[in-house]
Amino acid sequence: MVRPADAAAPLSPFVHLRRISWAETDAARIAYTPRFLDFAVEAIEAWWRDRVGTDWYEMTVDRGIGTPFVHVALDFRSPVTPRDTLATTVLLVRLGGSSLRFAVAGRVGERxxxxxxxxxxxxxxxxxxxxxxxxxFRAALEREVALAALGARG
Structure with a gap:
């Protein structure tokens, strides 16, 4: 169920934490490249639950609304291993009439x-x-766009 928009909205970006597992690595003993899309999508799904109060399953099954991805661009900066906890920041940077643009950034510590x-x-x-x-969903989505804009200016 969608939670009502409240005045006590988060003032900081959403960050999703996850430990890299052995099963996610390749022969080079680092996270397998295609897994990074999974990491990003997993973080965005967690963002939906935390910031909007619903998830993709509920939207699709209960409301008949899907949100397929129509564009993805990822840049890889540094490898990760099963020793790492990945912190993915999710920002909603644009709300269109029927689209959402997310910016994601994964870090291990400051890296x-x-x-x-x-x-x-x-x-x-x-x-x-x-x-x-x-x-x-609009009030929560607009609040998140405003939060992302504040971060871009600060």
Missing amino acids: LVYEGTLVCAFVDAAALRPVRAPEE
């Missing part, structure tokens, strides 16, 4: 590991046609 941009679109889950961002 930048990856960064990227992901865009998803609100769609009717059955027809896969774009729909406007639902009004019930």
Whole structure:
């Protein structure tokens, strides 16, 4: 269920923590490159639950609204191993009529590991046609865009 927008909105960016596992590594003993998209998407899904109060399963099954990704760009800066805890910051940098643009940055401590941009679109889950961002989410989404803009200026 979507939680109501409240005045006590978070004042800091959302950060998702996860430990890198042995199963996520390759022959070079570092995280396998395609896993970074999983790390980013996992962090964005956690952002939905924390900041909007719903998740993709609930939106798709209960509301008939999907949010497929339509664009992804990732840059790799530094390898990670199973010794590392990855902290991925998620910012909603743009709210369009039917789209959302996220900026993600993964760090281990102060070391930048990856960064990227992901865009998803609100769609009717059955027809896969774009729909406007639902009004019930707009206040939370607008608050997150404002938070990202504050960070860009500061």
